[in-house]
Amino acid sequence: MRFQALVEVRPREGIANPEGATIERALAGLGYNGVTEVRVGKAIRFTVEAADEPAAREQVVALCRRLLTNPVIEDADVTLDPVEE
Numbered sequence: 001m002r003f004q005a006l007v008e009v010r011p012r013e014g015i016a017n018p019e020g021a022t023i024e025r026a027l028a029g030l031g032y033n034g035v036t037e038v039r040v041g042k043a044i045r046f047t048v049e050a051a052d053e054p055a056a057r058e059q060v061v062a063l064c065r066r067l068l069t070n071p072v073i074e075d076a077d078v079t080l081d082p083v084e085e
Helices: 018-029 053-068
Strands: 002-011 042-049 074-082
Touching: 002 053, 042 053, 053 074
Parallel strands: none
Antiparallel strands: 002 042, 002 074
């Protein structure tokens, strides 16, 4: 089976996020005063082949630990959608 993977990476709570802070200040300067707690991360999309969804998730989580994230300062959310063939 093939799965479309989306890995959303963000800084862990308590880790400085200067990009988010800059955007938050800029939004306030533009009059968007109700926008707070802006955090900037990254999104990584790819296709993975595995026997089933649990196996695909295990593979993607391993990729996150080994390459896609810095587990000391980042968290990741994994979303998998089956690819229709």
